[in-house]
Amino acid sequence: MTVATxxxxxxxxxxxxxxxxxxxxxxxxxxxxxxxxxxATIVTIAMPFAQQDLHISDGDxxxxxxxxxxxxxxxxxxxxxxxxxxGRRRILMVGLVGFAAASALAGLAQNQAELFAGRALQGAFxxxxxxxxxxxVSVTFTEAKERARAFGVFAGVSAAGAAxxxxxxxxxxxxxNWRWSLLVNTPVALLALxxxxxxxxxxxxxxxxxxxxxxxxxxxxxGLISIVYGFSRAASDGWxxxxxxxxxxxxxxxxxxxxxxxxxxxxxxxxxRIPGEINRGGSYLIALLVPIAMFAMFLNLSxxxxxxxxxxxxxxGVAFLPFPAGIVVSAGIASAVLPKIGPRxxxxxGSVLGAAGLLWLSRxxxxxxxxxxxxxxxxxxxxxxxxxxxxxxxxxLHQVDAEDSGVASALLNAAQQVGGSxxxxxxxxxxxxxxxxxxxxxxxxxxxxxxxxxxxxxxxFLIGAIFFLLCIPIAAFMVRDKPENLLEGDEHTxxxxx
Numbered sequence: 313m314t315v316a317t318x319x320x321x322x323x324x325x326x327x328x329x330x331x332x333x334x335x336x337x338x339x340x341x342x343x344x345x346x347x348x349x350x351x352a353t354i355v356t357i358a359m360p361f362a363q364q365d366l367h368i369s370d371g372d373x374x375x376x377x378x379x380x381x382x383x384x385x386x387x388x389x390x391x392x393x394x395x396x397x398x399g400r401r402r403i404l405m406v407g408l409v410g411f412a413a414a415s416a417l418a419g420l421a422q423n424q425a426e427l428f429a430g431r432a433l434q435g436a437f438x439x440x441x442x443x444x445x446x447x448x449v450s451v452t453f454t455e456a457k458e459r460a461r462a463f464g465v466f467a468g469v470s471a472a473g474a475a476x477x478x479x480x481x482x483x484x485x486x487x488x489n490w491r492w493s494l495l496v497n498t499p500v501a502l503l504a505l506x507x508x509x510x511x512x513x514x515x516x517x518x519x520x521x522x523x524x525x526x527x528x529x530x531x532x533x534x535g536l537i538s539i540v541y542g543f544s545r546a547a548s549d550g551w552x553x554x555x556x557x558x559x560x561x562x563x564x565x566x567x568x569x570x571x572x573x574x575x576x577x578x579x580x581x582x583x584x585r586i587p588g589e590i591n592r593g594g595s596y597l598i599a600l601l602v603p604i605a606m607f608a609m610f611l612n613l614s615x616x617x618x619x620x621x622x623x624x625x626x627x628x629g630v631a632f633l634p635f636p637a638g639i640v641v642s643a644g645i646a647s648a649v650l651p652k653i654g655p656r657x658x659x660x661x662g663s664v665l666g667a668a669g670l671l672w673l674s675r676x677x678x679x680x681x682x683x684x685x686x687x688x689x690x691x692x693x694x695x696x697x698x699x700x701x702x703x704x705x706x707x708x709l710h711q712v713d714a715e716d717s718g719v720a721s722a723l724l725n726a727a728q729q730v731g732g733s734x735x736x737x738x739x740x741x742x743x744x745x746x747x748x749x750x751x752x753x754x755x756x757x758x759x760x761x762x763x764x765x766x767x768x769x770x771x772x773f774l775i776g777a778i779f780f781l782l783c784i785p786i787a788a789f790m791v792r793d794k795p796e797n798l799l800e801g802d803e804h805t806x807x808x809x810x
Contacts (some may be wrong), residue, residue, distance in 0.1 A: 333511055334452055338462055340507035341452075342469045344408060345445045347497055347504070348438045349473025350480065351415075352381065352732070355431075356614070357481040357625045358490035365490065368424045378544045379428045383435030384442075385729035386537035390529045392443035392722025393581050396715055397524075399517040400451065403718075404444040405508050410437035412501035419495035430494070439722075446721035450709045451515055456651045460706065464647025467701035471643070472636030474610055482629030518715035528573045528581040535566030539730060543737035551741065586712060586720050591655075594790030595708035598659065599727040600734075601779045601786075602700055605666060607735030608776025609673065609693055612743065612769040613686065620678070620762050634687060638694025639701075646702035654795040655703035659787035662699030663780050669693035670777035674770045678763045696780070707791060735776075742775065743768040 355362070355376060363373045395403040414437055418430025449466050453459040484492040542559030549556055574580040587593050617623040617631055646658050669692030676685050705724065712720045750764035757763065 353477030395718030407440035479629035538563030603731035642698025665696030
């Protein structure tokens with residue numbers, strides 16, 4: 313016979329001890345997520361030092377960053393489905409062990425091949441960690457108010473991780489060695505592994521009625537890799553380069569083939585009902601757009617502080633501290649009010665605040681002070697990001713069946729990864745072109761190179777604001793969940809044999 317259990321395989325009425333255990337589990341899950349997010353930016357400041365130490369050419373240095381993002385983005389959907397089929401806790405722990413080993417390999421690399429291989433393996437195991445972590449939050453916290461609080465913590469970690477990566481990277485480069493920006497992950501991952509054994513409750517894997525969707529897995533993995541690499545090549549070679557265009561064409565064709573396969577297969581890697589539901593579809597679109605706007609701030613503000621203002625690596629990292637602090641505040645507010653007002657008002661407010669912050673930054677001029685020109689804008693963007701991430705992550709997984717939570721989490725991560733790749737390529741290309749045009753037209757003025765850089769950053773900030781503004785109609789017309797809906801369908805039940 314069968315008995316109904318929640319998605320963790322535990323009795324529906326949890327004891328106080330189990331309640332406290334869930335919050336310890338959240339701390340472990342958040343630690344794993346922080347490693348994945350932080351690792352995308354922690355090496356940014358360390359890259360020049362690694363390049364010099366390992367004699368990496370200018371043409372190959374991009375692979376320090378691209379080897380991670382390429383494999384991470386390409387394997388996310390497969391990693392999410394493995395979490396559903398093999399168990400989210402099990403995949404989380406496999407990911408932690410692998411991430412620890414890959415970080416050690418990259419940090420101890422003696423040549424560029426070992427460094428690139430370590431970064432690629434970090435991406436592969438990160439693609440297991442990220443969807444497993446987010447889906448564990450979804451299936452661990454099923455009561456609406458608790459879920460909102462848990463997603464508030466998780467969203468704060470996700471949104472602040474990029475800024476914390478810059479801070480940690482700056483401190484490690486300044487006081488230790490570039491290698492520690494990679495090696496630091498190994499003890500953290502092993503500590504999280506111990507915590508996962510102790511606190512993360514074993515979940516019930518999704519029972520499979522058929523085989524794995526290998527054609528779907530192959531096409532979507534190669535398609536995502538092609539798209540992400542295409543944006544990387546666009547940043548270095550230009551948007552009209554034959555290699556760039558070929559990668560985009562191949563990527564789009566493979567993703568179209570993936571959709572066709574998913575429509576016909578009996579056991580799809582990504583059931584199309586997941587992005588097809590209007591609320592979730594809106595959240596995935598916003599997840600694609602928001603990282604583009606975020607990169608407008610992170611990339612160009614980092615360049616401004618180090619190149620124009622001549623901040624040290626550590627001082628640049630410290631200058632970003634108000635950003636994670638602001639996200640902690642706004643994520644806490646969002647998690648408190650989400651069950652009362654629903655996700656749409658928070659998404660609208662977050663988009664407006666983010667756009668206002670970037671519009672403020674777009675008025676930046678050569679010689680402006682940090683306190684007057686940067687700090688207020690950074691706070692506005694941080695407040696907006698907290699609202700957006702909490703509501704976006706909640707809606708993207710709301711009313712998803714427990715057996716699909718891993719792949720739904722992976723789709724959200726994949727949208728953010730592609731958005732980040734678009735942001736890097738688009739804004740880097742535009743900034744370079746704008747700066748070159750400014751120098752040609754204003755060659756006689758004082759400090760022309762610095763002024764050209766600031767002008768290019770202003771244009772990038774303005775474009776980033778446009779992407780925030782594009783989130784407004786999506787939230788207004790696609791995100792329709794009412795507060796009372798958040799109280800429905802949260803008890804994902806599966807049946808296990810007794």
